[in-house]
Amino acid sequence: MSAPAVPVTAPQGTLRLPRWAVLAGIAVLFTVGYLLYRGTGTLPHDDEAAPFLFINDARETIDAGRNENPLFLYLINYLRLFTAGLYDLLEVGLTALGWPGLIGVMGALGWLAGGWRIALLAAAGFVSFGVLGLWEASVLTLALIVAAVLLALVVGIPLGIWTGGSARVRRLITPVLDVMQIMPTFAYLAPMVLFFQIGPASATVATLIYALPVTIRITALAIEQVSPTAIEASASLGATRRQTLRKVQLPMARETIALAINQTIMMALSMVVIAALISAPGLGSDIVRGLSRANVGFMLPAGVAIVIMAIVLDRMTMAAARRRVSDRVSYVAAGMLALAGLALAAVLPAEFPEEWRISFAGPVNDAVTWAKFSWYDVTTAIKNISSEALLNPLQGLLTSAPWWLVAAAVLAVAWWSSGVRPALTALGCLVAIALLGLWEHGMETLTTVLVAVALTLLIGLLLGIAAARSLRFSAVQRPLLDAAQTMPAFVYLLPALALFGATRFTAIFASVIYAVPPVARLVEEGIRGVPPTVVEAAVSTGSTSGQLLWKVQLPMARRAILLAANQGIVMTLAMVVVGGLVGAGGLGYDVVSGFVQRTDFGMGFTAGVATVLLGIMLDRITQGADRRPSP
Amino acid sequence: MAAERSSASDGAVIEVAGLWKIFGPRSERVLACSDKDLDPAALREKTGCTAAVRNVSFQVRPGEVFVVMGLSGSGKSTLVRCLTRLIEPTAGEIRIGGEDVGSASPARLRELRRHQVSMVFQHFGLLPHRRVIDNIAYGLEIQGMARADRYRRAREILTLVGLDGHADSYPDQLSGGMRQRVGLARALAVDPQVMLFDEPFSALDPLIRRDMQAEVMRLHREVGKTMVFITHDLSEALKLGERIAIMRDGSIVQLGTAEELVGAPVDDYVADFVRDVPRSHVLSLRWICRDPESDEHLDGPVLPADMIIRDAIPASTASARPIRVVQGDELVGVVDRVDILTAMTSDAGAPAVHAEKASA
Amino acid sequence: MKIGSRVHLLAGVLTLGIAIAGCGGAKVGEGTGSAAPQASSGAPAAAGTVKIAINPWVGYEASAAVLAHVLEKEGGVKVEKKELTEQVSWEGFETGEVDVIVENWGHPEEVKKFIDEKKVALSAGSTGNKGVIGWYVPKWMADRYPDITDYKNLNKYADLFKTSESGDKGQLLFGDPSYVSNEEAIIKNLKLDLKVVTGGSEAALIEGATQAQQQKKPLLFYFWNPHWLFSRVELARVSLPAYTEGCDADAKKVACDYAELDLDKIVSKKFADTGGKAYQIVKNFQWTNEDQNSVANDVQNNGLSAEDAAKKWVDANPAKWQAWIPQ
Ligand SMILES: Nc1ncnc2c1ncn2[C@@H]1O[C@H](COP(=O)(O)OP(=O)(O)OP(=O)(O)O)[C@@H](O)[C@H]1O
Numbered sequence A: 001m002s003a004p005a006v007p008v009t010a011p012q013g014t015l016r017l018p019r020w021a022v023l024a025g026i027a028v029l030f031t032v033g034y035l036l037y038r039g040t041g042t043l044p045h046d047d048e049a050a051p052f053l054f055i056n057d058a059r060e061t062i063d064a065g066r067n068e069n070p071l072f073l074y075l076i077n078y079l080r081l082f083t084a085g086l087y088d089l090l091e092v093g094l095t096a097l098g099w100p101g102l103i104g105v106m107g108a109l110g111w112l113a114g115g116w117r118i119a120l121l122a123a124a125g126f127v128s129f130g131v132l133g134l135w136e137a138s139v140l141t142l143a144l145i146v147a148a149v150l151l152a153l154v155v156g157i158p159l160g161i162w163t164g165g166s167a168r169v170r171r172l173i174t175p176v177l178d179v180m181q182i183m184p185t186f187a188y189l190a191p192m193v194l195f196f197q198i199g200p201a202s203a204t205v206a207t208l209i210y211a212l213p214v215t216i217r218i219t220a221l222a223i224e225q226v227s228p229t230a231i232e233a234s235a236s237l238g239a240t241r242r243q244t245l246r247k248v249q250l251p252m253a254r255e256t257i258a259l260a261i262n263q264t265i266m267m268a269l270s271m272v273v274i275a276a277l278i279s280a281p282g283l284g285s286d287i288v289r290g291l292s293r294a295n296v297g298f299m300l301p302a303g304v305a306i307v308i309m310a311i312v313l314d315r316m317t318m319a320a321a322r323r324r325v326s327d328r329v330s331y332v333a334a335g336m337l338a339l340a341g342l343a344l345a346a347v348l349p350a351e352f353p354e355e356w357r358i359s360f361a362g363p364v365n366d367a368v369t370w371a372k373f374s375w376y377d378v379t380t381a382i383k384n385i386s387s388e389a390l391l392n393p394l395q396g397l398l399t400s401a402p403w404w405l406v407a408a409a410v411l412a413v414a415w416w417s418s419g420v421r422p423a424l425t426a427l428g429c430l431v432a433i434a435l436l437g438l439w440e441h442g443m444e445t446l447t448t449v450l451v452a453v454a455l456t457l458l459i460g461l462l463l464g465i466a467a468a469r470s471l472r473f474s475a476v477q478r479p480l481l482d483a484a485q486t487m488p489a490f491v492y493l494l495p496a497l498a499l500f501g502a503t504r505f506t507a508i509f510a511s512v513i514y515a516v517p518p519v520a521r522l523v524e525e526g527i528r529g530v531p532p533t534v535v536e537a538a539v540s541t542g543s544t545s546g547q548l549l550w551k552v553q554l555p556m557a558r559r560a561i562l563l564a565a566n567q568g569i570v571m572t573l574a575m576v577v578v579g580g581l582v583g584a585g586g587l588g589y590d591v592v593s594g595f596v597q598r599t600d601f602g603m604g605f606t607a608g609v610a611t612v613l614l615g616i617m618l619d620r621i622t623q624g625a626d627r628r629p630s631p
Numbered sequence B: 001m002a003a004e005r006s007s008a009s010d011g012a013v014i015e016v017a018g019l020w021k022i023f024g025p026r027s028e029r030v031l032a033c034s035d036k037d038l039d040p041a042a043l044r045e046k047t048g049c050t051a052a053v054r055n056v057s058f059q060v061r062p063g064e065v066f067v068v069m070g071l072s073g074s075g076k077s078t079l080v081r082c083l084t085r086l087i088e089p090t091a092g093e094i095r096i097g098g099e100d101v102g103s104a105s106p107a108r109l110r111e112l113r114r115h116q117v118s119m120v121f122q123h124f125g126l127l128p129h130r131r132v133i134d135n136i137a138y139g140l141e142i143q144g145m146a147r148a149d150r151y152r153r154a155r156e157i158l159t160l161v162g163l164d165g166h167a168d169s170y171p172d173q174l175s176g177g178m179r180q181r182v183g184l185a186r187a188l189a190v191d192p193q194v195m196l197f198d199e200p201f202s203a204l205d206p207l208i209r210r211d212m213q214a215e216v217m218r219l220h221r222e223v224g225k226t227m228v229f230i231t232h233d234l235s236e237a238l239k240l241g242e243r244i245a246i247m248r249d250g251s252i253v254q255l256g257t258a259e260e261l262v263g264a265p266v267d268d269y270v271a272d273f274v275r276d277v278p279r280s281h282v283l284s285l286r287w288i289c290r291d292p293e294s295d296e297h298l299d300g301p302v303l304p305a306d307m308i309i310r311d312a313i314p315a316s317t318a319s320a321r322p323i324r325v326v327q328g329d330e331l332v333g334v335v336d337r338v339d340i341l342t343a344m345t346s347d348a349g350a351p352a353v354h355a356e357k358a359s360a
Numbered sequence C: 001m002k003i004g005s006r007v008h009l010l011a012g013v014l015t016l017g018i019a020i021a022g023c024g025g026a027k028v029g030e031g032t033g034s035a036a037p038q039a040s041s042g043a044p045a046a047a048g049t050v051k052i053a054i055n056p057w058v059g060y061e062a063s064a065a066v067l068a069h070v071l072e073k074e075g076g077v078k079v080e081k082k083e084l085t086e087q088v089s090w091e092g093f094e095t096g097e098v099d100v101i102v103e104n105w106g107h108p109e110e111v112k113k114f115i116d117e118k119k120v121a122l123s124a125g126s127t128g129n130k131g132v133i134g135w136y137v138p139k140w141m142a143d144r145y146p147d148i149t150d151y152k153n154l155n156k157y158a159d160l161f162k163t164s165e166s167g168d169k170g171q172l173l174f175g176d177p178s179y180v181s182n183e184e185a186i187i188k189n190l191k192l193d194l195k196v197v198t199g200g201s202e203a204a205l206i207e208g209a210t211q212a213q214q215q216k217k218p219l220l221f222y223f224w225n226p227h228w229l230f231s232r233v234e235l236a237r238v239s240l241p242a243y244t245e246g247c248d249a250d251a252k253k254v255a256c257d258y259a260e261l262d263l264d265k266i267v268s269k270k271f272a273d274t275g276g277k278a279y280q281i282v283k284n285f286q287w288t289n290e291d292q293n294s295v296a297n298d299v300q301n302n303g304l305s306a307e308d309a310a311k312k313w314v315d316a317n318p319a320k321w322q323a324w325i326p327q
């Protein structure tokens, strides 16, 4: 990359300003500008902004044309019917197995995937759905997941293969995937209702769309990773492209494609709750119900069931990916398991036996009430201090400063950290947010995100450093992080809501616990990735372990840490919008409101777009910094 | 036997004429103007292109082992890949078995790759998800051969390369040397007329490499394939090659037998290349014999002119008389003990072969 | 091979063409005379299942639970409850995802669109409940500041209501984002120094109100009647300019209080057209605010599940529900 294109560059030969001085300069200029112009050039929020109204009108037109517009008649409505049919088929099929049958079949699949351990895990996991009293809801959720994942694979794997094989397609598709991934899940619920209405079909499509970018990305990666020599060897023997694809690329990409499937399932599972808002059947609706009643005891069993389903499916797919071929013994064992289950299904009652169920809603609610009361002072203090000391001043600053001053500051910071092009992109995003009529709410969300990211990075860095320096700490932390990363995002709202009620801080708290695991992990890996020879060299010069950390390990892990920041931002942003459900204001609330109030449709849709713009802006600032050479 | 199938007019299996490969944007345009003659750094600076192969021409005779040598980045791999258009050449003519490869249709090209030319790679290029037997049979499989037939053929080849008993292993269960045997077997299985080797042994350790070289020589004797062998290891080149082409920055700077290269390098680059070669191991008596001096006795032992110097040592130590070097019945010159010793001592140091040749 | 693939393509295009020509495209909902196949998940009550939307407040849940209980017990149908917000529930009428909305709070826009225009739904009569939305303060505030219950004096007391979430304005605590709301317009048009802060749920309102009264903390909040809370916590309503017919016609210009509504049931046309026993029960369902409050109170405060609370009420009030059963 070119040398830092800083606005204030000292001429060659004279004293060069240190990097931080430039940043300080920007801060000083901003402060001066703020003091001079505060309160002018603000863009207060208006519920009736032109873009919102325009989209509202568009919505009405589309809605009215549902039975006339050829796009609906010949495409969308058929898609809906097809998806609904697929879902019904799966639902009927899975239900018909009966609970012993399904447990047996899952055990059998588990055995095929990874031997008796996985079989046991799968069977026990599914038994637990019954024990939690959620058998039917779990089966419906499973049907929805399977339908969405199947469709995502049917669409995503070919697209991924295409992308992996062609640089041009990749260039075309990457920005689309970027947008899809930054787009808050909530933001496409409202359009989903518009096009597919509510019900399993639209829930399946929403889940599909959410999971698709991951399917495509990882499949493409899998194809790209195949050793070029193997492909060349195949070509040198006169294989056609299709032969090479089928006999070389696909088999060699198998493990990574299995990872794509695994991740697709995980993404789909984390959509379960949100999809419940558009009438997806299954576990999600219990959680939605619990959220709207602030009743943790009610949603906890469903939350636990989702996590168990995630763990079972995760371990099963991962084991299947690693396994080369199943021997005859596994087939026999699996077949017997499945048959045993089906045979039992014929004998045992159709409903999961009442006596086997346990309910812990009561004790959980008692515990939550207890925690709420006994920690009330602490949680309120945390909430109030962070709001008064961090959130409000920052938000006040960003919303009362003239918009051009904020834009100039963003431009300068992005330029400083990433260079001209990213800076211009960031500026473009910010201006677009202003033009969309969402400046004020955008600034509110930016505040929440900044605070959440700062906390996330702080905690993630501490945990990551601790883990990198102590093997024992790492050994304890690792399985916790593993479990945390398997959990669907929504689960994190539960404790947040229980402790803090519905406020902005709740969203921050939830996003921090959501985003810390990957950050901690990236930091740990970054520090561990520092070559031992370098560490050895540093130690041999007599560095203390603190010096080693500050002067060697952290600077060398800079890439990983910046990547962690980047990830943290994207995840936080996603969560802050979901946080609209539990009291986060700004764009998140607009999106939520746009979904539940028809008159806010335009605003909600636009807020979704604005969130993406905000995400791209933050991404450019951090990602650009990542590409620059180390100082 | 394979060589006899060759139908080229003048008996060459591979004919390359004026071959160019330029990597980078708008390579045709570079070729059309004088930029193509710039040196590599200047060319890259000016156009962003790399000329990996420049105006290369050569012919390979049936049954010959043709070695291409050169430093890293000199374009060897590119050259060999251009032969079957695994890399699309920018310009030039290539004929294999008399057929114009450059203008072959994709289907025709596939036929060529399936039946006539096969390749062995530096990093093996094995398919890790297939058993050894399936790797070997891969070429036959994509030709559409029935399973039983291709397994039978693959087993024969497996025996030929000495991997009996490993048919059901996976590549990652084999050692490096064994893996390359699989690579070799895969190339052999389709019974090609020509085999291309791109530094096949450079990833192996020296002992195994020596084994594998012996293996290739044995195979060459047994199956008599035409081979193009890329290496940057000179001793390997000398061991295997009948003729050796030395490449530098994409061009062939010298093409000849080992003896010619060592005895008469055309420039410093080549001389530098061959400088560590024990001359007595490569050069024949022809290169050191001189006219007999008047007082010398011409009744010493008789040796042929193409005998390697090293092999003449026993004879020279057995007799005090100068050795008579003959070509057929004709006397070419004489060599005495001192001449041979001089040639031997020059092995250790680095005499200016170039200069000596000039004086010869 | 090339020919083969072309034949396939042709066959595909043909089938698609035939399918399209045969169906004339797939349409949504009924009343369109479409021949398109109906997915069974979109099938109406004929399958023996009644789909009831559950809107997110406990009074609604109480009504729905009792209705569901009676439907399953006497109507011979299975009831599926769908946890949905108000406006989203209406969307379900079109696809058959929702058969019944038990307690509808006005929603003139939806009525116009789904009942009058699309004709996929209709009203099934009053629930017997009278509903009214309003702004409330805890009783202690009305005692200490007697004039606070008049909106004109709210600005005088705005400082009392300030919180960390409302910045320099007074906080008006709102509930679930999906609730019927004129708050923004009222604040703007009456020039009140207030900011709407969304608590996110009914529970947040209840908790806020309870704490405010117990700990004598100031709070101004959105609430509604019927609600069991009134029997537990003393609240005072703030009077806004009185409601007059049509004062809320233009959502942007609202500057008056909410109307008292006769809450009604909305059913899908498909469900109504079956005319079966289940539909009759829904149509006849009627009870009082007290009935609803007692069930809701059991759910919220006595640890009963909605189903158990409904059963308890049904067991205790046979006369009331037997009147709903068609003869
Ligand atoms: N795909 C490519 N795109 C651009 N340049 C290339 C490409 N492949 C090779 N080159 C360039 O062409 C030149 C010759 O490369 P080549 O791989 O043929 O060298 P080589 O003689 O085989 O070297 P080595 O002994 O290291 O294998 C190098 O300068 C290389 O950078």
Ligand SMILES: [Mg+2]
Residues within 6 Å of the ligand: B076, B077, B078, B199
């Ligand atoms: Mg090479």
